Amino acid sequence: MAGSNPNAKPMNLTLKVWRQKNRNTQGSIVDYQVKDISPDMSFLEMLDVLNEDLLRKGEEPVAFDHDCREGICGSCNLFINGRAHGPESGTTTCQLHMRKFNDGDTITIEPWRAAAFPVNKDLSVDRSAFDRIIQAGGYVSINTGGTPDANEIPIPKQIADRAFEAATCIGCGACVASCKNASAMLFVSAKVSQLALLPQGHVERKTRVENMVAQMDKEGFGACTNIGSCAAECPVGISLENIAILNQEFLLAKATSNNLA
Amino acid sequence: MSWISKTFSSSIGRKIIMAVTGLFLCSFLVVHLVGNLQLFKADNGVAFNAYSEFMGHNPLIRTLEIVLVLGFGFHIYEGLTLAAKNRAARGGQGYVSNHIEQNSSWHSRSMAMLGSIVLFFLIVHLYNFFGSLRFTDVPRDANGNEDAYALVLAAFKNPLYVTLYVVAQIALLYHLLHGFSSAFQTLGLTHRKYTPAIKFVGYAFSIIVCAAFAAMPIYFYFFK
Amino acid sequence: MFPDSKIPEGPLAEKWDKHKFNVKLVNPANKRKYDVIVVGTGLAGASAAASLAELGYNVKAFTFHDSPRRAHSIAAQGGINAAKNYQNDGDSVFRLFYDTIKGGDYRAREANVYRLAQVSVNIIDQCVAQGVPFAREYGGLLANRSFGGAQVSRTFYARGQTGQQLLLGAYSALSRQVAYGKVKLYTRSEMLDVVVVDGQARGIITRNLITGEIEQHAAHAVVLATGGYGNVFYLSTNAMYCNVTAAWRAHKRGAYFANPCFTQIHPTCIPVSGDYQSKLTLMSESLRNDGRVWVPKTVETAERIRKGQLKASDVPEEDRDYFLERKYPAFGNLVPRDVASRNAKQMCDEGRGVGSTGLAVYLDFADIIKRTGAEAVAQKYGNLFDMYAKITDENPYQEPMRIYPAVHYTMGGLWVDYNLQTTIPGLYATGECNFSDHGANRLGASALMQGLADGYFVIPYTIGDYLAQTPPKPVTTDHPAFKQTEAEVRARVQKLMSINGTRTPDDFHKHLGHLMWEYCGMARNAEGLRYAKAEIQKLRKEFWSDLKLTGTENELNQALEKAGRVADFIELGELMVDDALDRNESCGGHFREEFATEEGEAKRDDENYAYVAAWQYVGENQPEILNKEQLVFENVKLTQRSYK
Secondary structure, eight states, X not given: OOSSOTTOOOEEEEEEEEEOSSTTSOOEEEEEEEEEEOTTSBHHHHHHHHHHHHHHTXXXXXXXXXXXXXXXXXXXXXXXXXXXXXXXXXXXXXXXXGGGSOTTOEEEEEEOOOTXXXXXXXXXXXXXXXXXXXXXXXXXXXXXXXXXXXXXXOOOHHHHHHXXXXXXXXXXXXXXXXXXXXXXXXXXXXXXXXXXXXXXXXXXXXHHHHHHHHHHHHTTOBOOOOOOHHHHHOTTOOOTHHHHHHHHHHHHHHHHOSOOO | OOHHHHHHHSHHHHHHHHHHHHHHHHHHHHHHHHHHXXXXXXXXXXXXXHHHHHXXXXXXXXXXXXXXXXXXXXXXXXXXXXXXXXXXXXXXXXXXXXXXXXXXXXXXXXXXXXXXXXXXXXXXXXXXXXXXXXXXOOOBOTTSSBOHHHHHHHHTTOHHHHHHXXXXXXXXXXXXXXXXXXXHHHTTOOOTTTHHHHXXXXXXXXXXXXXXXXXXXXXXXXXX | OOOOOOOOOSOHHHHXXXXXXXXXXXXXXXXXXXXXXXXXXXXXXXXXXXXXXXXXXXXXXXXXSSSGGGSGGGGOOSOEEOOOOTTOSSOXXXXXXXHHHHHTTSOSOHHHHHHHHHHHHHHHHHHHHHTOOOOBXXXXXXXXXXXXXXXXXXXXXXXXXXXXXXXXXXXXHHHHHHHHTSEEEEOSEEEEEEEEETTEEEEEEEEETTTOOEEEEEOSEEXXXXXXXXXXXXXXXXXXXXXXXXXXXXXXXXXXXXXXXOEEEEEEEXXXXXXXXXXXXXXXXXXXXXXXXXXXXXXXXXXXXXXXXSXXXXXXXXXXXXXXXXXXXXXXXXXXXXXXXXXXXXXXXXXXXXXXXXXXXXXXXXXXXXXXXXXXXXXXXXXXXXXXXXXXXXXXXXXXXXXXXXXXXXOOEEOOOTTSBOSSTTEEEOGGGBOGGGTTSOOTTOHHHHHHIIIIIIHHHHHHHHHTTSOOOOOOSOSHHHHHHHHHHHHHHHHHXXXXXXXXXXXXXXXXXXXXXXXXXXXXXXXXXXXXXXHHHHHHHHHHHHBOOOSOSSSOOHHHHXXXXXXXXXXXXXXXXXXXXXXXXXXTTBOBTTSBOTTSOBOOOHHHHOEEEEEEOOSTTSOOEEEEEEOOOSSSOOOOOOOO
């Protein structure tokens, strides 16, 4: 009972899904057939159908991360047919709909691949490296209470808007997954430039970028070679401009900070 | 580790070295090209040989030569190091299906490979001309300058060399198409107003320089 | 006797200040001797964990997500209210208090709501200082917009992603404390029980979702910030992992559960399109500012639309029924959420619903597009229109949107006193997890406000009062209660794994959701509720005898996680039905068909039902005891809401 399009024909698909027991075992691609898939389903609802089917047959369902299914929490992270979040640009996996596929298609589904994102199981990966990068300095060091009135510091609308755009990063890791170098520069740069643009971030500007970049390197992410895959695959459109700002901030910090270590 | 070595061993630091040396090498290309344009002068190499003699013996140029070697050295070393580190960052298990061509250009992804072709060419090129001029006795022309022109003439009658030189220039072209504007991005020198101009200049620069260099072997092979 | 709600004496406006003075303090050097567990890292949890760590307490923060940033607070769209009066339009703390009490249909505590309005102004200061990029005017100052249920512009926003920006702000504060070592962060750890030692909450039992390990964690106090239980309906605007387990486990250990039947149904969601549907997507309330809600005048026209023989845009003006404008000329399309939702349901019940399922009404933008042009509409609502198009494959610039109400928020939750402490000493509940401030209906842009108020500005004060009376001796997991509780958790997990029946957790969840939506949803009646109660009891038996799981409990097993949550939802569902049956009145989100005015509007019974229903668990398969906390209104006059 399709909602929007009563004429939409259900589809039968072949899925090639990466199955891996846990972090310490080898994985492989396993083929599955799914039938009667409505074009109005989201990609994850299609996987729900597969999992219900597997469970009923006594097999183990495919593990994958997801939560809000509105494209904002950043949980979902599937590499679909060779693209992070699948073929539609500007879209998270959960907002990808089956009408983008055709009856009889074969769809390859893999987890994010990067040395810094080890596989937990099947399609679920560990992205805690992102948290550790934020912990290295992705904040303004103020305690609760005692803050000045919110309107005390006027911020030009254009600056506020640019900071907002950088701040919309959902931390899904598509940038790392699609980068040839598994670089996390787009992710890091989004936070660095948000706080570099806003006056609130200026006090810790130099230490922030130094520490976040150091942590990024420590986690084992690659270096940016300005290929642009990250921005092209980013579901929320974080711009490469942020990486230039990060580079600038880094250079300036290293040249002028009082940090001799 | 001091802050300096820490800076330049970080991922961004290494990229900064790539960008600075890359832009420096671009400036070298311009100087090299302008000098070599003498080859097209219809004087059977008199001017070219004079230029070559000057470049080989002027103390200032000889000093700059050391800087140039360092520039190449760092660019090559950091380039290869980054390529290795980036491969390691990808992890052992690759994608079964990866359509990276749908989100990025081929040449931007192939900088290490393109650079390696240019490096191979550079070695052959140095052996052909620089090595002969610097380390062997080369006959002199009427003006008493080493006859570099004769070396060029001889080398570019060899179809193998001509092919290698042209292929190398194509590789360099693609290397520069990405490298030029990429260097500005790495140095954070971007601006909504000026970045389009930088991109345009980068494209024009790459095409003009590489076409002019490629024209030399072709000209000598077919027309001399 | 009902536990003391600890509302301070004195005039409303002075209660909180006086209370802050009267609570006991922990001396700064002693704070590091206390451990506090915070479960959940959304707005309420992350803000509490960060603020408590800043004060010097040792905090352990738990989330079942892979990162604190994934909590569902992130999906809030519209904004956050604060009585800043930056717009000079007559706002004040008292007005925000009044609007919230009235919006909640007079079923919330005056003192709590007033405090919420008071600290709302601090929240905005706090967030801006963190670098939250709120919308600004060209002059560089903060922008505001108006929202339902208020006549002033007091909503601060960051485009349609306010929740995301606020959560990332709280997450950054939390991350800073993790870096300082004051917060120990446990990700992918699901709380499965509270450990109560000598009547006091002293720890929790968790399951590591990656390895399956069952772990014990001890602390001097436990804060639950685990969100709402809207997913009891299976389909809701909540995220897939939202669940009641933490709150329900606490309930079964002695914490009262208040007003479980108060659920908010949001009128503007994208309708269900098929059986496979896993969740519903909200379309921001702001759309009702410019969209006109209608259905066809006749069942015949509606039928032709449902069969795809007629397009909405081809229905002539005289055949359309703009039912909200017709019935509520004063408020029109901007009636509160509960009224708009019930009317949409009524139209569909009459057979005039649209879409292939007949469970949708139109939200039409043709007028505004004609008046201001498509571009102006895109400026204002572009991202929402895009999201709609992506999900439905229809172009809302050409055809009206189809919308239908969906479960969105739960006002009910763990009963807490003025200190946000549950009926288990040492156990606190913050944010949507508690029942506190919204009464029977929550106003738009107030959820974010409450979560952050609790976490940043209330719990840091009130938890000190309890800790100051607890000796600063280390707490360990040595007490037999830990072993005992862990054994019970293990037994439960193993029982789930060993049933080996035929039905999947999702299957049971869908079944439960259907019962809840049909009989305890937008409109309820005694007969339906009684039927639902019997059905839920049957379902519960079936669940524990026919559940199907695969794999083992010693690995990432998402079906097992789901099963545990569904088991708790089933038990909660029954309590919701009991609560709805008890409340023989209609108020806010709770609409009993038997208690309506002649025009079919909600009819409150202040004489008999101006109380908080706090349910007490007494034992397996025993009816819960209803405790009533009488609500006292000294500062507002109770009136029947009218939007005619």
